[in-house]
Amino acid sequence: MIPIAAGIALTIWLDSYLNQVISQLKNGLNFPQIIYLGCTTLLFVILSIIPFSQDLTIDNQFYVKGKEIELYEYLLEQPKNTLIASISKESDNIPTFAQRSTLVAQEYSLPYHTEYYAQFSQRAKDLIQAQYTSNPEEVNNFIQKYGIDFWLLDLTAYNPRYVADKELIRQYDLAEIIIYQLEQNMIPALSVTIENCTVLTSKRIVLLPTSCIQNELMKFTQISG
Secondary structure, eight states, X not given: OHHHHHHHHHHHHHHHHHHHHHHHHHHOOOHHHHHHHHHHHHHHHHHHHGGGOGGGOOGGGOOOOOOOHHHHHHHHTSOTTOEEEOOSGGGGXXXXXXXXXXXXXXXXXXXXXXXXXXXXXXXXXXXHHHHHXXXXXXXXXXXXHHTXXXXXXXXXXXXXXXXXXXXXXXXXXXHHHHHHHHHTTOOOGGGGGHHHHOSEEOSSEEEEEHHHHXXXXXXXXXXXX
């Protein structure tokens, strides 16, 4: 409602101001009025240009700069219906910079509507549990249920401190049990696939195709058996 109200107020002000300017132009402008009109016009032009120029933006405007350029380029080459599962902060940027869908992302965890948020919450819980479970079958079931094509992980995803700090995990009260499991040296099934399945990596993230994940988990299950 605030942007709508601001737009209405701005329109009313502009209408009044333009009518005043037209009236002054008809009657002739004196020097102070010319200065005022010129300064007002210049200010309006500047305020109109700044939001559309990256070179003129300032930090407190909350513009986001995508840093994982190789990730975006790689995903752009994938089919348009590609779906990525991730609780990484980078998942917020994928729909914008890579133009591909994510199952969930912290950016979208807002309760706009009860049915929307119920579906989002279920997806988030299933994803978190699948990422940290030691049961390979649970990981496979998650991939098949949602039709996941890639899994994006932070390199520190299996560090207890990462879990404790991750808002998406804490908001569903899952942090304590996951931290306990990690501290008890329980090995998450997904973590054993990282070495052989990574198709892209950077200083912060790794990207795994789920086809490879499923194959590796099958081998892991057979070896464990």
